[in-house]
Amino acid sequence: MHPALWVSKTGLSAQDTNMSTISNNLANVNTTGFKRDRAVFQDLLYQINRQPGGMSTENSELPSGLQLGTGVRVVGTAKQFTQGNLQVTEQPLDMAVNGRGFFQVLLPDGEIAYTRDGQFQLNADGDVVNANGYPLEPNINVPENTTSITVGTDGTVSAVVENQAAPVQLGNVTLVNFVNPQGLMAVGNNLFRETNSSGAPQEGEPGIGGLGTIEQGMTESSNVEVVEELVNMITTQRAYEMNSKVVSTTDQMLQFLSQNVG
Amino acid sequence: MDKSIFIGMSGAKQTMLAQQAHANNLANVNTTGFKRDFAQARSMPVYGEHFPTRAYAMTERPGTDLSAGALMETGRGLDVAIGGEGWLTVQAETGEEVFTRSGSLSVDVNGLMRTATGEPVLGNGGPVALPPYDGLVIGQDGTVSIVPVGGPPDQLVQVDRLKLVNPPQDALMKGTDGFIRRKPDQAIDGAEPLDVNVRVESGFLEASNVNAVEEMISNLELARQYEMQVKVMQTAKSNSDATARLLQNLG
Numbered sequence: 001m002h003p004a005l006w007v008s009k010t011g012l013s014a015q016d017t018n019m020s021t022i023s024n025n026l027a028n029v030n031t032t033g034f035k036r037d038r039a040v041f042q043d044l045l046y047q048i049n050r051q052p053g054g055m056s057t058e059n060s061e062l063p064s065g066l067q068l069g070t071g072v073r074v075v076g077t078a079k080q081f082t083q084g085n086l087q088v089t090e091q092p093l094d095m096a097v098n099g100r101g102f103f104q105v106l107l108p109d110g111e112i113a114y115t116r117d118g119q120f121q122l123n124a125d126g127d128v129v130n131a132n133g134y135p136l137e138p139n140i141n142v143p144e145n146t147t148s149i150t151v152g153t154d155g156t157v158s159a160v161v162e163n164q165a166a167p168v169q170l171g172n173v174t175l176v177n178f179v180n181p182q183g184l185m186a187v188g189n190n191l192f193r194e195t196n197s198s199g200a201p202q203e204g205e206p207g208i209g210g211l212g213t214i215e216q217g218m219t220e221s222s223n224v225e226v227v228e229e230l231v232n233m234i235t236t237q238r239a240y241e242m243n244s245k246v247v248s249t250t251d252q253m254l255q256f257l258s259q260n261v262g
Numbered sequence: 263m264d265k266s267i268f269i270g271m272s273g274a275k276q277t278m279l280a281q282q283a284h285a286n287n288l289a290n291v292n293t294t295g296f297k298r299d300f301a302q303a304r305s306m307p308v309y310g311e312h313f314p315t316r317a318y319a320m321t322e323r324p325g326t327d328l329s330a331g332a333l334m335e336t337g338r339g340l341d342v343a344i345g346g347e348g349w350l351t352v353q354a355e356t357g358e359e360v361f362t363r364s365g366s367l368s369v370d371v372n373g374l375m376r377t378a379t380g381e382p383v384l385g386n387g388g389p390v391a392l393p394p395y396d397g398l399v400i401g402q403d404g405t406v407s408i409v410p411v412g413g414p415p416d417q418l419v420q421v422d423r424l425k426l427v428n429p430p431q432d433a434l435m436k437g438t439d440g441f442i443r444r445k446p447d448q449a450i451d452g453a454e455p456l457d458v459n460v461r462v463e464s465g466f467l468e469a470s471n472v473n474a475v476e477e478m479i480s481n482l483e484l485a486r487q488y489e490m491q492v493k494v495m496q497t498a499k500s501n502s503d504a505t506a507r508l509l510q511n512l513g
Binding site: 046 | 274278279281282283284285286287289290292294296299309320321322323324325340366370371372373378379396436437438439440481482485487488492493495499
């Protein structure tokens with residue numbers, strides 16, 4: 001069949017993937033702690049139809065060969081871990097990381113997941129949990145009759161309990177960092193899992209060793225740039241249209257051939 | 263059968279190959295740092311001991327358009343675009359030094375700086391390896407400096423420098439992996455020398471240099487040419503049919 005058909009097909013499917021990435025970014029424009037993805041394109045291998053420098057006859061040589069590209073593909077999506085804007089919510093258990101680092105939450109299967117979404121709440125036992133009910137790791141338990149909770153920028157959590165003059169120290173929120181955060185696996189629910197390419201988590205106190213500080217009463221908004229996404233959407237749509245035009249032109253050529261020869 | 267049918271067929275087939283080249287350019291209209299390929303046809307006379315009437319068409323790729331694409335702002339520190347001429351050097355799977363302008367870089371778990379497709383980026387002495395860092399800045403001359411973990415942000419440490427090269431354009435060709443490299447007959451001894459005049463812009467990426475309109479027009483033009491070649495085949499066939507009828511009438 002006509003090779004241009006397959007080449008344009010790769011173009012169509014790559015633009016399609018790009019569009020899903022863009023629409024996912026846009027869909028998450030208001031998701032706390034969301035980090036946008038960017039599709040990475042790569043041209044596919046080139047086929048050598050005629051070797052440059054080959055002999056066309058005994059006495060003449062081809063000055064330039066024919067190497068035909070076979071299309072394009074999306075090799076990956078790169079998460080962009082740039083800082084999102086910090087929004088003031090004034091909720092005592094909302095925390096934002098200002099700088100690098102992730103919160104740790106304990107999944108029901110016993111594994112640890114990592115998140116930038118710092119909207120924490122209390123469950124019935126007084127444990128600090130995220131929106132899905134997964135407890136913060138290390139666990140912080142807030143006693144009954146607590147009137148106010150304070151989280152320091154270094155992660156120290158203290159509470160003022162009724163009828164007690166001195167605040168009670170409840171524990172520390174720690175953060176972890178990765179050598180290559182782009183290698184983390186996004187598993188949905190604003191959570192990431194460790195992989196071989198992200199490296200092992202390096203736990204530390206917020207504000208020290210390259211980790212960001214914790215800002216109480218704030219959440220980190222998504223780092224999606226709406227204008228950028230919309231511009232990308234337009235270029236993707238046009239690229240898709242043009243590739244589909246090649247498909248239809250090629251198809252008409254084959255149709256013409258089969259109608260007129262044979 | 264009239265030989266012209268074979269000439270028409272060769273024309274149609276080569277037109278299809280040229281169209282593949284243009285379709286590939288168009289498919290890569292959004293690929294960062296992509297350089298479009300040229301396609302042209304030339305006539306190849308058929309050599310031999312016969313009357314020299316036949317010349318077949320032959321599609322070839324005379325080269326790659328190495329002109330720069332537009333710069334797109336991304337704001338990400340590890341995205342680098344080359345301003346003006348020049349190339350980033352990376353290590354291809356085969357181990358050789360190849361050139362690219364696709365500068366969406368990342369740092370892997372071992373601190374090695376890699377391209378988006380995983381090839382190590384070369385610096386002053388081999389692949390660029392970075393110690394753990396808090397912040398990273400790539401300067402205009404390709405200098406990579408970092409704020410070491412826990413260090414004060416005003417004390418940047420220079421770690422390495424991207425190997426930026428600028429070999430003559432006519433010595434370059436695109437390999438089968440899509441990377442640019444020196445033509446075999448233009449190879450030099452040893453590694454490509456550094457060019458201190460190449461400038462990089464951090465926070466930018468270079469768009470593909472494919473002109474979509476041009477590729478679309480080439481595509482339509484080739485489609486019409488194809489139809490004409492088919493017409494030649496059709497004419498050869500009807501000539502042959504007419505001959506056959508004449509011969510039948512003789513009998």
